[in-house]
Amino acid sequence: MKDKMTWEETIIHIRQEPEFKDLVEKAYFEEDLPLNIERFRHSEEFIATLQLIQAYQPQGKKVLDIGCGNGISSIAFALNGYEVTAVEPDSSLTIGAGAIRQLVQHYQLQNIEVFEAFAEDIKFPDQTYDIVYVRQAMHHAYDLDKFIAECARVLKKGGILVTIRDHVVFDEADKQWFLESHPLQKYYGGENAFSPTEYKNAMQKAGLEVLKELKHYDSVINYFPLSTTAFQAEIRRVRQSIFARRFAWAVYIPLLFELFNWYLDKKTGYTGIFDEMAVAGRMYSYIAKKI
Ligand SMILES: C[S@@+](CC[C@H](N)C(=O)[O-])C[C@H]1O[C@@H](n2cnc3c(N)ncnc32)[C@H](O)[C@@H]1O
Known part of the structure; x- marks a missing residue:
């Protein structure tokens, strides 16, 4: 008998457990796929993300959403008029590319394409996208440098990489604390996190200039579900x-x-009231430009 579930099995399992009801709702893991979309596209997080993208890339139309899971962001971008390419290594109908294809049908969308691939192995041509968007997926990279290098390669010059809600840790003990605290780690064992320096170094090595680092309490993008x-x-x-x-x-x-x-x-802003170091695996977001 295997000792861990797959990510899909984990989601199916937690949907049935009352203790995870809140997490299933807040993480957009409901079986009712359009319900997840409707919640996400009107969320403070997505509205704040769109404002950032419009500020940094007002003319941008072509979005690549990498590690897009069940497609909440891809579909939300498409409903906002962007031309979207959605990439996800998991093919499942529950939490992967299969779920996105159902949503494309549901919303009758013509402006989205769905592919199955890992970020480290995308086959798209160089300089294709205005915006590469990655939500809660960069920290899952099996090769962080390659992951980000591929994001940079497919960006047009002046295009932006937008990474949203990645777990950050500052040393090995901090990482262990995060892994032990994560509510789903015991089921599927696939969690991971890097330090802010590792994320930023990988971006710089890939020819990206980091324009903005949003720390955990700098934006609702990171501290959601707190409003x-x-x-x-x-x-x-x-x-x-x-x-x-x-x-x-x-x-x-x-x-x-x-x-x-x-x-x-x-x-002082919020300093001293909210301490990000009290949050296991706190989240950061980044905007970086291809130079
Ligand atoms: C926490 S989920 C986030 C899904 C989606 N972006 C969202 O915000 O709901 C992480 C996703 O990253 C995908 N993933 C894991 N490793 C990846 C990699 N190396 N390249 C691209 N996606 C990856 C997983 O399959 C999963 O769907």
Whole structure:
């Protein structure tokens, strides 16, 4: 008997377990494939990602989505009018290319093509895409340098690589903590993570210039499923209690708290309230340009 499940078997298993109901919803693993799409395309994360892409690549139309899983992003890009190539090594109807093909039929899309391949082994011609987008897949690379070199090769000059929500670790103990904490690792054993330096070095070696590094708490793109509203409310709540302790005499003058809050925003942002090192395998996102 094999001791690990495949990724597909893991997803089928957790769909039946009440303890994973929230994870299945938040990770867009529902059996109802269009439901995942509808949730994802209206999510704060995807809206923030589109804004970033439009800021860095306003004329970009051709998107390559690598390691696209059940196709939430590929379909969402296609529904937003992009010309999409979706690449996923897993062929399954549950969580792979088969699921995306069903969704293409469901939405009657003409602007998307689906291929089965690993990033390290894509066969597309050089300089084809304006945007190469990789969501939660770069940290699964079996060869990180090759993975990113292939992303860079197929980008047009000036095109951007957008990597979204990759786990980062800072040393071996941090990595072990992440692997032990991951809720699905015990089932399929396929988790992995690299350090920010490893991701950025691989990008630079591939001829990419890193334009933006979003650390875990820099954007809802990474800290989802926490919402922006909940994130800001928590900052305010913690600051209010600090303010009440330090300036008890001033708590009845609301404007003074607003000034205190404004000052801390300028000076420290969220630092000291949200500590990314308290999150196992925290997530980072990157934008890098082909030079
Ligand atoms: C966590 S899932 C993310 C799926 C999808 N991008 C999403 O955001 O829902 C990771 C995906 O990466 C794929 N993957 C694993 N290794 C890969 C590789 N070397 N190249 C491309 N994709 C890979 C897996 O098959 C899986 O579908």
